[in-house]
Amino acid sequence: MAWDLFLWILSFFVSLALVASVFYQVICLTDLEADYLNPFETSSRINRLILPEFILQGSICILFLLTWHWVFFLVALPVTCYHAMLYKERRHLIDVTEVFRGISFEKKLRFTKLGFYIVLFIMVVFRLTLSAVYSFTEDDDLLHLF
């Protein structure tokens, strides 16, 4: 039971980090559009985050698979596949020279990802509370919960 709680706490922080990272990237891109940031800075800021995000997302996906949480795994899987594809085609980083050409696509992509991550986050929070409740109450009390 403790392990379960630990898993959910971990995934809570991971998905929180993912949401924050993507949110930050979106903000960078909108700043770029509004001319508050230059392309050099934008791309270096975003590109710095991309690989950690991919790794984090991939590992949480694998973690779900290993801990046999099917639903969570399936929710995380599409994004992981997409990340893997981008990485394989070497398109994962923002191209500083052509930022403006792809900016609308990049923004859309990040908004979609943000949606995914938020869904994941909410699911994780739900399971976290559930699991917290599980662990802090007695087993027989649980029956009264439902």
Added chain:
Amino acid sequence: MNTENQGFSNLPARPPPSSSSPFASAPPPGVPPQSGGPEAVGFRPPVRPFTPSGPPMAPPVGVMRPGQQPPFVSQIPGQGIRPPPPSSNSFPSPAYGPPGGGSFQRFPTPPPPSGPPQTQTLAGHLSPPMSFRPQQPMAPVTMRPPPQSMTSGVSGGFASPPGPGFQQSMPPVNPSYPGVGGGPQPSYPGYPTNQGLQGPPKAFQPPSQGPPSTVSSYPTQPGGFAQQNLHPSYAPPTSNVQGLVEDFNSLSLSNIPGSLEPGLDHTSFPRPLDGDVEPSSFAEAYPMNCHSRYLRLTTSAIPNSQSLASRWHLPLGAVVCPLAEAPEGEEVPLIDFGACGIIRCRRCRTYVNPYVTFTDSGRKWRCNICSMLNDVPGEYFSHLDATGRRMDMDQRPELTKGSVEIIAPTEYMVRPPMPPIYFFLIDVSFSATKSGMLEVATQTIKSCLDNLPGYPRTQIGFITYDSTLHFYNMKSSLSQPQMMVVSDLDDIFVPLPDDLLVNLSESRNVVEAFLDSLPLMFQDNGNVESAFGPALKAAYMVMNQLGGKLLIFQNSLPSLGVGRLKLRGDDPRVYGTDKEYTLRVAEDTFYKQMAADCTKFQIGINVYAFSDKYTDIASLGTLAKYTGGQVYYYPGFQSSIHGEKLRHELTRDLTRETAWESVMRIRCGKGIRFSTYHGNFMLRSTDLIALPAVDCDKAYAMQLTLEETLLTTPTVYFQVALLYTASCGERRIRVHTAVAPVVTDLGEMYRQADTGSIVSVYSRLAIEKTLSSKLDDARNVIQQKIVKALREYRNLHAVQHRLGSRLIYPESLKLLSLYGLAICKSTPLQGGPADASLDERCAAGFTMMALPVKKLLKLLYPSLFRVDEWLLKPSADLGDLKDVIRRLPLAAESLDSRGLYIYDDGFRLVLWFGRMLSPDIAKNLLGADFAAELSRVTLEEQENGMSKKLMRLIKKVRENDPSYHPMCFLVRQGEQPREGFLLLRHLIEDQMGGSTSYVDWILQLHRQIQQNA
């Protein structure tokens, strides 16, 4: 114009329609004796410089009461000053292009039977209903009782002797009217009666009897209107009526596609044999616009709504060449605002320009772009005269000229203006010394030292590299340069960072000593490696304090250190697959990153590549692309052959006026926005182009989008502003302002289209497309775009005309399809992998992305002309190049085996010796080895008049356009494969290998246009 003349010259030869045809009453062919081309052209419908929108305004009123009509006010000066009777001015000029008939119709009313042409047009314009109610274009015409229409219906109108103008303008057509009009169209069952004669009768001719092929233009037909009067119920929408007024061109493709032997007379197809003809009506209508060499819109009529813009399938945008070379006497005036600072709009930051208006007795001015009311600073104040003009207008070039250069005060500097800096990164490996590149380059640099711009502030520096990097200390206190070798490529450091980049005037002796000794130092260098990436990084580290221009001389594939490149592209399996495009983009992100970093620190890179083997220009060129530079490619460089070319082009690169650390922005009126930019540069923000070094040979294309669904202003203003540091150390702003009318009608947009500019945008789009997909796809995209545009145009006109077997196009776009074909056959896009090496393709692609419009058009449709006759003429002196150069169609049949021809695309000159060319000429020109294989012969001046004459001609051709140095190639007819490679493949009208010929291309387009038409 040209095509029409051709078309008309064909007409007399046209076989008379057979007697069994519905044209039984058609006259014998000799009837139209007046059918000379010139008259026919001369009697175009009256033209009036284009006015932006419906109501003609009363100019002075607007100026005096500016507050009432804000949107109109700003344009008044231009119109008010302009002499009002343009129709009579422009009438005689046949070159006036498409007729007027702007968004309000100017129908020439049916001519009075005996009136001279001028009066009839004036009558047409000045007829009272016309000028009072211009919003109802149909009204004046229908109300006005035209004498013909009342007589006897259809036939009467045409049977009555028309005015002389009428007769002349339509001679070949005119006689067939009785035939058509006589019976109420009995022989055309399918033809709607109420459309009557709206279509030109020529279109009625059944394909089998029609002229084999004609390119004809349809002038305005007064008859069409007369006819409409009879059918008041049939009131076509405005755009349809417009179609009648319009004279569009058409190309009869009457034969069944496929069997083109007798039918298609491709000699009459439109060709740009006069070079690039810019639409002149626009420039005349707005004399205060900047010259078209600086800014060319793809159409000088901006659509007023998004729906209209979406029907305009051609690109909507502009090609900007901010520093184009102005001829003597037309230099851009330099202005110093002094204490009052630069006058700019507070809100939209527009610079003051001829289209702003001064109000409130000169204390305020209204911005023409955002219509904001700004204060006039006290120092700039001037009283207004009675018409609202400033009194000091004539002393203020910024208020009268579309292009000005403003000296920028310190607010426009983030740091002190940089000195001109030239840094050279020279490959000294085995191949560089062996080919002689090193020697030619150092000699040229040495000879240019005196002419580098910006003396005495100019700075210079060198790094050479093979498998190691060599730095040179050129401190002025030394007598000889000191060489320092760095061999650790993984961790580059720059020794003596302060003395590598030195002031030229101080260290002149050291620099000269260095340039003299450099070739000798490395003449026995056997090193074949190339540590290009580390060398580039080192140069970047030296330069990033100040920026400047970095010239890279690269002789082989970068093989060591960071940025090393692989030999790719020799795997034939990649071609034709979806992966093909990867060969045309930079392989290593190092190059893109480096390019971005260089732009950030104001370093512009020019790449000179010399290898005969694969050098991955795609990757190297990326450096030039994003830093606003260019790529010079000399495949298989040999100093004996290419030395001259390198010398000229390097000299040009080093000595031309260059703008440093510049940024460019183009502003435009509310509701529209420039959304995409194409060319060699990097975007600093959504609309700010960063150009570390820019010069007169660079042009940039951009496309517009409409942001608002409806534009309400009658005109749209564009302002290009280039902020740069001149070589002399002044910070300047070059401002080009232009205005274009907003129109509601698609026909008008087509009429005002500028083929050159459109082609320029298209070629850039196509080249960009090759970077993300297959060549085939890129070519298809171009074809589809042209098809869509012409289909839309056809739909505009199909109502009135039976155009089954005709390809119709506006006069302004008559060359679009040919240039489309030329784009598809240009080096970056042509054929398959075997047709051009990967490096050539990429190099040509980078070059074409930067070319100004005129040079691009010349590259796409090069000139071919015959010179042997001219050479034999004893007296002919080389006065004007135009007298000698009679451009021929680019087809093999233009070549006569008895002639000597020159093919000139601006980059290469090919001298083609016919097989049966008189041996005397060959002997005179080539000297003793005239019979040898021409690949080994170089053209040198011989001691005889003919050779001197030819060399003078070639010299003149080269001087005509100094930005590149066309190299001379000699080839004899039948000398394969050189002939095919040098010339035949570039005869774009012919079918070569898998490519289509001009005729087939036209047929293809036509077929596709008709599908879903």
